[in-house]
Amino acid sequence: MPGPLSDILVIDLSRVLAGPYATMVLADLGARVIKVERPDGGDDARAYGPFIGGHSAYFASINRGKQSIALDLKAPDDRRIFEALLEKADVLVDNYRPGVMARLGYGWEALAARYPRLIHAATSGFGQTGPDSTKAAYDMVVQAMGGIMSVTGHPGGPPTRVGTSIGDITAGLFTVIGITTALHDRGRTGPNHGRGQFVDVAMLDGQIAILENAIARYAATGESPGPLGARHPSITPFAAYSCADAPIVIAAGNDQLFAALCGALGLPGDDPRFAGNEARTAHAEELSAVLEAVLLTQPAAHWLPLLDAAGVPSGPLNTIGQALANPQVKARNMVVHTSLPDGTPLIAAGNPIKLSAHADPDTRPPAPDLDADRAAILKELGL
Template identity: 55%
Template structure:
């Protein structure tokens, strides 16, 4: 764990008392259930006997243990069950007797073939919230097609607005197709829990990775509809605000984000470029966007006369949004990241510590993020069976 954790008395976590039976694997589903676990839910991860979650075999590895798996499965228990085996099915159904949520991210139709359709589950477990995460959802012509993050980034148009040119397609540098679906699933599950307080009934949640990518294309869809022009990749700059980009100073890159005309005037004052504030090409945000290339050249001519820390200090003092361009290695040591406890440590089954991203929702609770280490495959079987009286 981080040496410096919040010192306040821990508050009760919001999902304490909620039980999740977790059939998910790899990323979208485990990201969802890890957040539920971080927020206090009991998450029982049901894995395939022998191999477990596919993520256990995905690198990088720390002493033979997948760092990929470790980063998405803290605070969970593990039991290995074969849902085609009669005895294991009995255990699974006993788990559902006391579960609030069943989460899965199989290809649509998989659980139905095993006898666990929504209709069957709803009849037997009327309060159960059944969350299904898939590439394309439970309906539509593509609903039975497999998908990974790359597929939905490409099909959604996300890749078409990412990078520096249409001739070199570029995916977002993290698996945003999976992570967005995981986050939307958490929102949906918590909304269903709230509704169940009034109705006493569970419901089916149908979360599509492709849908979630489309939902993230706020500006791109609006621009297409408003202007009729197809959005293209434009690198680091903003499509409708300027100057709003990465800039090169004497010793490296940093970003400046000017959101209105008054901030642009302050920027010109800081850079001692008063003529720019009165230049007709840059008088308003719309004209600055039209002439953003010329404006960037003029700004960088000045910015390259001093190191970026010099400019950042002046811009921060004047209230112009700015920040360092950092690598991941630089980010993990940044004082703001450290102060907000956004890194935590999990321990592999072999005792090796591994630093991972933390949960941004837990800063104010005073709770440690890691209350249970990521489980070895089937690690909790004996305790779970004893609890079930089996």
């Protein structure tokens, strides 16, 4: 695809989600991504469901627009091909455990000496340093270890994983930030002009980085926060509330919005229990009962237009299907069309980064079959 990174070649050794998510974002921004997969089956995600006609829709949605070549990095002939790719590459991405690349002969010191312009981004569970650096990790592990599961769910409920692979996706996004930062650093004047660098991103670090006010609350009180369901811990009303037919979310983040909420619902705005955000948060359950006593008298479709007209941030609690059908989501081109390798149509999430100087097409090239681009890549390399 055309885009601001169309002059960038990315060699992608990563698999499953964190690394492939990062390279998908780079591909959506125009980078050429060549996916180097192992010959015996390729990326593990090719075997993950759901399947459509024998093809993994999971793999296709994350690896759209990339090319594939199968290489055994322990085989001399395939190593020569890989090294020819590195000669042309701007970026190398892997998500092996620390030490694997060095054992293959492609540790950072060796790469920097031979390919001084190369940026090597390594996305791993725990990073390249520290006592846990060589531990295996999946999304669930870092969600648990990073504390985010301890503040997810309802009080007294069982441990609850965030509903998407936020450990992988967060690491993938931080990897993109690291890569684009290193590309900028390589291009500007200064001590690193023209030189690549090593980008080290850990999934666990990413989970700590997005704990947001949970860290502030711990710092202020010395106590670890727990789960609160759908309620915000320090802003009220900021939660899901039941209407006659379905719940809606209301987020009145200041006194002016709370006054507007009371006006829309026909409630008096002078109850001393709710005078100011601190008081409302202290009486959150009582406020919820007051709000729901009114909201339960009408369906969600009655209340949402009234809240919108009053300028109160609110919205329905959508299913995935409802979210994808939302006219606002469609207007923002956030549901794009791609296909499986056999041409079967597939929808996927679009690119949330909208750039004024570049088009945001509503289609994406398909994900490749394993080793599908070998002949073309070898011809290009003159091999």
